[in-house]
Amino acid sequence: MTTQTSGTARPRVMVTGGAGFVGRELVRTLRPHADVQVADLLRYGTPDWLQGDLDGFTFRRVDIRDVDDVRSAINEFAPDVIVHLAAIHYIPECDADPANAVTTNVTGTVNVLSSCPRGTRFVFASSGAVYKPDEEPHRELTSTVEPVDIYGLTKAHGEAYVHLIAADRDLSCAIVRLFNVIGPGETNPHLLPEVIAQLRKGPETIELGNTWPKRDYIDARDAAGGFAAAALGKNAEGVRVEIVNLGSGKQHSVDEILSTLRSTVGLTFEVRQDPKRVRAVDRPYLGADISRIKETFGWSPAHSLQDTLTRLWESPEFVPGLEDRLITRPGN
Known part of the structure; x- marks a missing residue:
């Protein structure tokens, strides 16, 4: 550098x-x-x-x-x-x-x-x-x-x-x-902390909002x-x-993230949509072309989705009070 x-x-x-x-x-x-x-x-x-x-x-x-x-x-x-x-x-x-x-x-x-x-x-x-x-x-x-x-x-x-x-x-x-x-140490109740918080309680079914939008994680x-x-x-x-x-330059739906989480850390669970957690406005797709940052500043991502999800599952590092907010509040 x-x-x-x-x-x-x-x-x-x-x-x-x-x-x-x-x-x-x-x-x-x-x-x-x-x-x-x-x-x-x-x-x-x-x-x-x-x-x-x-x-x-x-x-x-x-x-x-x-x-x-x-x-x-x-x-x-x-x-x-x-x-x-x-x-x-x-x-x-x-x-x-x-x-x-x-x-x-x-x-x-x-x-x-x-x-x-x-x-x-x-x-x-x-x-x-x-x-x-x-x-x-x-x-x-x-x-x-x-x-x-x-x-x-x-x-x-x-x-x-x-x-x-x-x-x-x-x-x-x-x-x-x-x-x-994404990764350990999140300070806001976003999607992945929500998923991890629910799964840490050991349920067979978790409740989420929309699972079809694609994002760059x-x-x-x-x-x-x-x-x-x-x-x-x-x-x-x-x-x-x-x-x-x-960004990572790759896009994944929530369903794909959940499938990767299941296979990466060996979990079994179903997903049920909770209407209270569905955003009124939700982008169907949000992806990044990262060619410019590579060309301008010589940066490229080094960590795979599987690596990040494993690290997040093993040590989510919730800030004090966040896990309770994740479980009780509506919306992802």
Whole structure:
């Protein structure tokens, strides 16, 4: 992994939302190559790995909705690179409280961008949810950006501000459109934690919503590797804002995931559809073409679906309280 910083100095990298699902893996990936600070509100509580003596990085509690708090943190740490992961990612939560989703995902992004010193490298965690539904893998420069939910809309707005503020503040930026991340340590009640939580109770039948939609599922370690490559890499000559997809490049339906889980870890169970868990709006297909991130930053996924599901089953690492939320709440 090469860095954009000349000489022998290690780059200083701030990771907003660094206490989260992908953030934890990103910190582990970056530590050998950079001086890292985690900036996080800890809205899900303090994870074990952030308690006690910190191993090779620093931490500061930051609320990205508070511009003065953001400016103080950035001025104090003086990062060369900011990887902006902090956001409300869970779609039902965005739908239930759109005002907070906009304040966090849009205003929070503007607060971080506008606080960047001139020349900072800024990596924005966007989402495949910005794309208009399509049966073909989405491509960054040709697929239509037309989100169908509040979460995707906030990420599309965030992208627009990256383009506007990058030129004004002379920032080198990468917009990374992340697809569905899976693995141990999830902080939100998404599909795979829901499946694992139910199966840990030992039932012969589990209850889910729609099982036919296809998604691109990427291991959290691969997601971290992609963000690290964008953070420590360089844009193509003359490109101020790079846009890349970050996924596995493969699509699987929920039914296919469940079949793989059965065969990989030797489980036997049936699935029953629970109408309360069916989303009112559900994309039939969300897939990523990942050619561009390979060409631009030299990144490729390293972990198979079978490997990820085995690791998730053996050690799901639920955050405190998440398993109870998974079992009792409607919607996947």
